[in-house]
Structures are given as C-alpha cells and as structure tokens.
Amino acid sequence: MIEVRGLEKAYGARLVVRGISFDVKPGEVVGLLGPNGAGKTTTLRVLATTLRPTRGTVMVAGFDVVKDPLKVRANVCVLPTDPGLYGRLTAAENLRYFGHLCGLGGPELERRIDELLEWLGLTAAKHQRAEEFSKGMRQKLALARAVLHNPPVLILDEPTAGLDVLASRAVINFIRESKKAGRSVLFSSHYLLEADRVCDRVAIIVGGEICAFGTPRDVCAAVGAATLEDAFAHWVELRGNGADRRVG
C-alpha cells in the first residue's frame, strides 16, 4: 500500500531525507520514530503529496505521488500535527466542507458525518463552532475529517501529541480498528511505549536516514536493547558515526 524507495528530499542545498526506503502493507501499522528534525514530517508530507521528492519513488495505494497526486490524495487520510480546523465553522460544517472536497454529498455524507461524530463522542458538539473546542475535541474532529472518505491508507503525524489520556486512547483505538479493517497505517510519534504497543513494525529515523526498520522486538534485538526506548537512544547517540543497520 505504501512503497518508498530511495527517497531523498532537499530544501535548497540542505538534504533533509537521505535515500530512505520502507513499505507498509495492507492491515499493517508502521511507526516512524525519530527525534525532532529527523525528517519524519518531511517524509509524511512527501507521502501526502504536499512536498515533491527530490529523488526516489513513492507509491501510495498504487499511485505515484509525483505522477498521480490527486489519486493519491483520494486514497489517503492525512492527520497533520496541528488539526487545522476552521474555527468559525461548526463541527458539522467542517466535516461537510471536506466531504464536498472529497466528492461526497447528499444524505450519504450527512449519515457519514453523524456516524463519525457519534463514534468519536462529538454528537453533542455537532453544531458548536470548532473555535470553542478543547484540544482533544479538535484532534478528534480532525480525525473524523481525515477518514470521512474512508481511505485505505492512513498517514498520521504525531496523532497523540498533547492529548489527554482519554483522547489519546480514542486515537490509539482508531488505529487498531483501522488495522483490523485492512488499512495501511503509517504514523510518526515521540511516544515509544505507545509505538511498541501499536506498531507491527517501526522505523527509527535519525538525521534523515533510517537506522533500523523491523518489528519492535527485532529492532531491540539488533542492538541488544531491552526496550524500544533503549534501542532508540542507541541510534540517536550513534548518529554521525556512519552506522546504518537494517533489520527484519
């Protein structure tokens, strides 16, 4: 569902992503883990077609991000770090707007809006302006907006950052349900414990390069670490020593 081969992304002369390769299969959850500035968001933006790759190929849902960006967007759900909602619009209006942009409409769209709001516990806030929402409510609404058109691929950029326990749990449950539904999920996170619990495979990215890619257990075993956090720390400390090992 997601295939990244030799992806490079440069901002001018500054190479931010350095020839990374990975894939996400249908029904699989892959975590992209790395410190700030490692290139996680840039990678996700290339996958979401908002940035063009400098080199390499990226296929999402069978479409090339450079040749068929509109088809990629029609098949992908992207949840950026910031929910980016329209504050002066109500929850229903926000969802209706994005539904129309995804080609949905009529009673089918209204049914889908009600269904998503109910699932995320936002039914009571349906006609409330988004500017009045708490951070957790905004993130839930952004999630509803992202999955409105029921895409087979999910790209989530730090979806639980800054959320309280309950809101965070709702997002994690959503990722698990998506996996069960056969969707491919790629998400970036700082929370290693969370990644360990949810991900089938993880990729540790440091300085724009993938240092380790495999199941959490394999990634730990490859460096003799007891936890994913130890393995992560190991790779972050080694960055710049030319180490680049792939496992799994």
Add this chain to the structure above:
Amino acid sequence: MELIAVWAKVRAVWLRELLDSVRDKRTLYMMVLLPIVLMPVMIVVGPVMMVRQQESLAREVPVAVVVGAENLPELAGWIESTGALAVERAPAGSDVAALETRLSEGEVQLVVEVPEGAAALLSAEQPVPIRVISHSGTSRSSMAADLFQSLLGRYGEELVSRRLAERGLSTELLEPFALEARDITRREDFGGRLLAMMIPFFIVVWAVVGGMYTAIDAGAGEKERNSLECLIMTPVPGAAIVAGKFLAVCTIALAAVVLLIGSASVSLLYMLPRLLGAQGLLSVNLTGGGLLAMLATMTLFVGLMSALQLALSVFSKSFREAQSYVSGLMFAVMFPAMYLMYVEEIGASLWTYAVPVLNVLLVCREVFMGAVGLPEVLVTLVSLAVALGLAFWGAVRAFTHEKVLFRT
C-alpha cells in the same frame, strides 16, 4: 462530467470562504459598516458644517475699529448705515499695537486707519491712503476685510458718480463693456462632476479594502492556523482551490464596492442637497451603455485586485505580513486615484486606458460626465482582463509552489 465535479469543489471552497467571511467581524466592518455608515458621514458632515459656519458668520456683524474716524466722518457714517459692519471709532493717534492685540484675540475683526487730512485730500480729488489691518488666520476677520473693501469700493463709486454729475458727465463713461454671461452647464452636470470626482476614487480603494480580510484570511490566515495543509491534501486541483477563494474575495469586494457607490450616491445626490436646503440642485443622467461600461470595468478591476491580494496573501508567512503587502497595494492604487480626483482631464491619450487603475478612474469619471468613448472602454477592458489573467496565474503559482506554501 469531470468539469461538473471540479465546479462542485470550486463552489464548496467559494461558499466556505463566504460563510467564514460573514462570520468575521473585520470583514463585516469593512464590507458593510464602513461603506453604509461612515461614508455618508464623511461626505455629508464636512460640507454641512462648513455651510453652517458660513451662515453663522453671516449672521454676526463684524466689528471694525476706525482709527481717525474724525478725519473722514462721512466714511464711518456711511459704512455704519449699511449695517454690514459695526464701527467702533477711535481717535487718531490711538495705540495701534493694542488694537492689533484685540484683533488677534478676536475681540474686533478689523482695524482701519484713516490719515489726517483725509477730508482735504478727498475734496481735492486726490487718493486717500487707507490702511486696513486684518487677521487672515480667522474666517471672521478675513470676511470683515473683504466686506470692508467691497463697501469702500461702493462708497468710492458713489463719490465718482457725484463728481461726474457735477461735471455733467454720465457714469457710463466708466463702463465701456456691458457683460452678459451664460453658463451652459446642465443641472445634471453638477451632480455628474461631483460623482465623477469621488466615485472612481472610492471604487479603486474599496476594490482593495472591501475584500482585504477575506483575501488575507484565505491565504496567510489558512497558513497561520494550519488549515491550508489540510486543504491541499484533499483531491482538489490547486487551481480549483484558488478559483474558489478568488470568487469569494471578488464577491465580498464587489458587494462592498456596490454598497459604497450606493451610499455615496445617496449621500451626495439626496442627503447633502436636503441638508443644505438645495433639493433638486443635483441630479445625474447616466446612459445604459455608460452604466454597462462602468459595471464591466469595475468588475474586472475588483477581480484584478482580488487575484493580486490572494497571491500576496498566499505568498506571506503570516497574517501580519500579508496585511503589510496588501496595505502597500492599497497605497499603490490610492495615489493615482487621489491625483486624478483633483485633476480635471477628459480625453486622455488612448494608451492611458491600457494602464490598470488609471483606466478605471478615467472610464468611471467619463461615464458620470457623459463623455465616455467605446475605444477607450474596449482598451480598458482588454487591459484589465489581461492583468487579471496574469494575477490569477500568479496566485495559482504561489498556491501550488511548495517553497511558498511552506515558507517559514
């Protein structure tokens, strides 16, 4: 089919932007409150206050101190008899500096000095030097000075008539010409000229101001609240998103311009004459063709300004930065508009009509003055359409360029 689907998305963006704009107090203020409420106040209050002040000045009789009135008692008495000026007599040799202080304090409005021997000079038919001291910094004193000069002139004419009569000559000797003047300006030309001076200025300024907040919000505003990234991740071509946003800015700006023209016209042609007690003095005679030319010119210009503002807004990193760029654009259109407001020019060279802003000002002015020509209108429309196309292309380029979108 594909086109209908794209249009549905353009429409969705257009309606969302409009809904967002009408819920934004800043847009409502610029679009509705300023044109409807403040414009009439600006247009009506100034002239009405000026006329009221003139009337009040006319009611009060200014005081003139005549120093050495005893040197020519007939003059002071004659002036007094007209009732236009009150005369305060001061003996010759009075302290003029003290009188000047009273003049500057507004206690008296004029000081007139009549020299010693004035009566003898007059009898000898020699010119009598009369010194007038006024304080032109105040309206009342300058009015008193004008009034005194006019009264002195009339008194002089009376003396000359008397002298001519004594010699058995007619006063017609002094008037070799009998002037008969006729003004061919029609009543509607007064109204047309007044509107021609003000409306084009309002159109060009409000084409920027009216849609300013919608344009800034649609580009830089979306960037700032991070909704732009979510928007470009939707399966909608960039040009379609820009088209929807462009239509929204145009709608708001056009509504503001129309409201402004309406309220300015009502203020100038209806409210102002009524308040000044001159009903029916001003009227405008617009032709259907002229109106159509003005409407087309205005719409294309609003489109051009909307596309430019949108491009600047998308290019900006923040709301604040966009505000600076758009304010710059406003000044760029304001200067030629202000210049032309005070310059009477009809029949400018054809090339002038190819310059955006100038052409809008000229065409609108000529429509109100009933002097618009087809070639000038056509050059204006083609020029504006080309400029609009380029500005729209610029907005799409800015919107689909990752370096601009993620400019930090």
